[in-house]
Amino acid sequence: MGFATGSIYGGLALALVLIFKSTHHVNLAQGELAMFTTYVSWSLLRAGVPYWASFALTLAAAFLLGAGIHVLVVRRVQHAPVLTTVIVSIGLLIALNGLAGWIFQYTIRPFPSPFRADAWYGTSHFSSHELGMTLVTLATLALVYAFFRYTRLGLAMRATAINPESSLLVGIRVDDMLALGWGLAAVLGAVAGMMAAPIFYLEPNMMGGILVYALAAALLGGIENPWGAPLAGFAVGIVENLAGAYLVGTQIKLTVALVIIVVVLIFRPAGAFGRRTVARV
Amino acid sequence: MSPLLELHGVSASYGRATVLYSVDLTVEEGGVVALLGANGAGKTTLLRAICNMMVRTTGEILLGGLRIDHMPTESIVRLGVAHVPEGRGTFEELTVEENLRLGAYTRGGRSGDLTRSRMLARDLGRVHGYFPILEERRGQQAGTLSGGEQQMLAIARALMLRPRLLLLDEPSFGLAPIVVRKIFEILRAIQREEGIGMLLVEQNAGLALELADHAAVLEAGRLVMSGAPGAIAGDEAMRRAYLGL
Numbered sequence: 001m002g003f004a005t006g007s008i009y010g011g012l013a014l015a016l017v018l019i020f021k022s023t024h025h026v027n028l029a030q031g032e033l034a035m036f037t038t039y040v041s042w043s044l045l046r047a048g049v050p051y052w053a054s055f056a057l058t059l060a061a062a063f064l065l066g067a068g069i070h071v072l073v074v075r076r077v078q079h080a081p082v083l084t085t086v087i088v089s090i091g092l093l094i095a096l097n098g099l100a101g102w103i104f105q106y107t108i109r110p111f112p113s114p115f116r117a118d119a120w121y122g123t124s125h126f127s128s129h130e131l132g133m134t135l136v137t138l139a140t141l142a143l144v145y146a147f148f149r150y151t152r153l154g155l156a157m158r159a160t161a162i163n164p165e166s167s168l169l170v171g172i173r174v175d176d177m178l179a180l181g182w183g184l185a186a187v188l189g190a191v192a193g194m195m196a197a198p199i200f201y202l203e204p205n206m207m208g209g210i211l212v213y214a215l216a217a218a219l220l221g222g223i224e225n226p227w228g229a230p231l232a233g234f235a236v237g238i239v240e241n242l243a244g245a246y247l248v249g250t251q252i253k254l255t256v257a258l259v260i261i262v263v264v265l266i267f268r269p270a271g272a273f274g275r276r277t278v279a280r281v
Numbered sequence: 282m283s284p285l286l287e288l289h290g291v292s293a294s295y296g297r298a299t300v301l302y303s304v305d306l307t308v309e310e311g312g313v314v315a316l317l318g319a320n321g322a323g324k325t326t327l328l329r330a331i332c333n334m335m336v337r338t339t340g341e342i343l344l345g346g347l348r349i350d351h352m353p354t355e356s357i358v359r360l361g362v363a364h365v366p367e368g369r370g371t372f373e374e375l376t377v378e379e380n381l382r383l384g385a386y387t388r389g390g391r392s393g394d395l396t397r398s399r400m401l402a403r404d405l406g407r408v409h410g411y412f413p414i415l416e417e418r419r420g421q422q423a424g425t426l427s428g429g430e431q432q433m434l435a436i437a438r439a440l441m442l443r444p445r446l447l448l449l450d451e452p453s454f455g456l457a458p459i460v461v462r463k464i465f466e467i468l469r470a471i472q473r474e475e476g477i478g479m480l481l482v483e484q485n486a487g488l489a490l491e492l493a494d495h496a497a498v499l500e501a502g503r504l505v506m507s508g509a510p511g512a513i514a515g516d517e518a519m520r521r522a523y524l525g526l
Contacts, residue, residue, distance in 0.1 A: 152382075152386070155375075155379060155382065155383060156383070156386060158372075158374075158375065159372050159375065159383050162372045162373065162374050162375065163370060163371075163372050163373075165334070165366070165370065166366070166370035166371070166372060167383075168332075168334065168354040168355055168358070169332065169334075169354070169358060169363075169364045169366060169370065170358065170383045170384055170386050170387070170438065170442070171355045171358035171359050171386055171387035171442070172355065172383075172386055173355050174355075
């Protein structure tokens with residue numbers, strides 16, 4: 001019914017919003033980061049690590065990978081023109097995709113779900129994995145919001161996104177906050193990737209389509225609005241499914257995401273829930 | 282009195298454009314220096330140079346005898362330099378209280394949560410004492426405050442750092458005269474009770490000279506006069522050229 005896949009779009013959309021809010025860049029490599037970390041989890045599982053241990057280790061690896069990419073690559077171009085940063089993020093996308101293909105091959109692989117198919121909470125409408133992944137995603141989102149709302153570090157990260165110069169003046173290490181933001185976004189992506197893989201199968205291109213839906217969700221929710229992203233994620237998931245079933249068929253349902261992107265950008269550039277801000281010059 | 286802030290031959294530039302030429306200036310411990318001058322004289326640049334923000338500087342800047350030029354901005358802040366920037370620089374989407382808590386961001390990181398919250402409560406009480414309106418508005422988004430209240434919030438946030446040196450960039454900017462007078466009264470109270478050194482950049486020379494115990498005039502990036510506020514206010518050429526008195 002689209003609710004479960006919607007949670008994946010919502011999680012990844014929030015990752016996009018986090019990075020956009022703090023740096024004003026759309027990180028096109030967000031999906032490939034998620035895919036790559038899902039392979040990390042897959043490797044751990046194959047080495048015999050229990051599921052939830054590998055889940056936790058993968059989140060730690062994702063954090064380091066995200067923060068590391070910011071420190072080593074993104075930080076060096078943060079004052080560059082928009083075109084440069086777009087090209088850098090496309091470069092990262094291609095590099096991560098190629099690296100995954102090189103290390104793990106392009107073979108499509110099954111990925112296990114931690115929620116057993118015959119679990120008592122599975123129904124004919126909602127499989128146990130769909131219910132489980134929705135709950136895992138919602139729990140992750142709740143943790144992220146609590147972190148931003150209630151911790152000193154979260155407050156400092158919000159301050160950095162709102163006004164980097166004033167943040168420096170109260171003694172916040174802005175570069176560290178941005179790296180932290182990249183790390184957190186990668187963690188959100190990793191959750192989305194690990195929850196998506198049992199449905200979409202694991203392969204280097206698995207996140208290509210998902211990123212387009214997530215981008216549609218991020219724009220629909222308002223690219224500056226962290227509350228809108230997950231809500232819009234569910235909406236996009238449901239619309240995609242209904243359109244796939246009754247309107248355009250599954251063959252070209254990715255078009256639905258592109259239509260959403262175009263319509264939002266034309267009619268409501270600040271998103272369905274977004275407020276438009278007008279800059280005074 | 283010992284010097285708190287010393288500038289020795291400080292020049293500053295943005296890219297190729299040099300804005301300050303070999304400025305010497307001292308703020309004594311607990312002293313108030315008014316820095317006056319026309320638009321574009323380099324007053325704001327001087328404050329930005331002290332905090333090492335987006336300007337290239339040469340020369341020596343010392344805080345309590347310690348070289349701070351070439352330190353990153355956050356480290357200079359951690360040494361107790363609070364900068365209230367031009368245009369206030371509040372975090373508009375955050376609440377008044379969150380703004381104030383951010384002012385104390387660098388303090389007491391290691392001493393455990395209980396002492397941190399106690400310290401925060403004590404300092405919130407302290408700045409609310411100077412600015413009672415901020416306590417009333419604590420849950421409100423900073424962007425919804427009036428101009429005067431935002432200026433008060435900016436000063437209060439700086440005080441949360443418990444600074445040794447307060448850099449104030451045009452606190453009177455864009456405010457009604459009655460509000461400006463009130464803010465200067467509060468600044469005087471802060472100076473009297475806390476003994477914080479202040480470097481005050483102002484266009485409103487009259488009020489600045491009343492508050493200051495030392496004044497300096499900047500013209501086209503060079504310090505052209507420095508002395509007691511009375512002497513500068515009394516100098517006919519200065520009055521006409523820069524002070525608009």
